[in-house]
Amino acid sequence: MNFFEQELQKIVTLGVPVTEPKYVGGACYGRLDHNLRIKLQFSTLGHADHYEAIKATVFNRIDGPVDSAVFRFSDVLGKKQVSNPNFSDGIMPYAWAYADKPEWYVYKPTAQDYKQLCAAVSDYCDIFQTQRMADQGMQMDQHF
Numbered sequence: 459m460n461f462f463e464q465e466l467q468k469i470v471t472l473g474v475p476v477t478e479p480k481y482v483g484g485a486c487y488g489r490l491d492h493n494l495r496i497k498l499q500f501s502t503l504g505h506a507d508h509y510e511a512i513k514a515t516v517f518n519r520i521d522g523p524v525d526s527a528v529f530r531f532s533d534v535l536g537k538k539q540v541s542n543p544n545f546s547d548g549i550m551p552y553a554w555a556y557a558d559k560p561e562w563y564v565y566k567p568t569a570q571d572y573k574q575l576c577a578a579v580s581d582y583c584d585i586f587q588t589q590r591m592a593d594q595g596m597q598m599d600q601h602f
Contacts, residue, residue: 460484461560462500462509465553469512470498472576475583490586493518498579500553501528507555512575514582527582534578538565 459467463481470479476488476496485499494516501513515526537548542564551571554563567575 461553465500466498466512468572469575469579472573474498474576474579475587490516490583493520494524494586495519496583503528503530509553509555509560510550512579514579516586524586529575529578529582531575534574535567535571540565 459481462484463486466486467479467481470476470486470488474488476486476490479486479488481487485497487495487497490496495518497515497517499513500509501511502508503510510532511528511530513526513528516524518524531552532550535551537550539548542549545564549563549565551565551567552563553560
């Protein structure tokens, strides 16, 4: 597993509601239900090799993309204080690829940070699971 797959696995195993997660090509693919799948991957936001977010893409296995969301580390985790004097005001977390070796830049996420990322991604997944349950309820109402 590469760096990105390992980091995604840390988040997913904390409770992201996907089944059968597979880690391939720096991304995590999993099932939300029979037809819906999700792809999670680190994403750049304008700077090459500067990974500031996780992008989640929900897609229907037959019809393609349904929705996507970007979870910026700055939004989910906020500014982090570090002991490095070059960042006395703190730093917004991100991973970078330097000399083809991806790693976290200055700030390394804590167990609590991974839990926060898991919660954000899980809430997003829940939107689709709730909608699915609502759709099933409507179908049952139509039979009466």
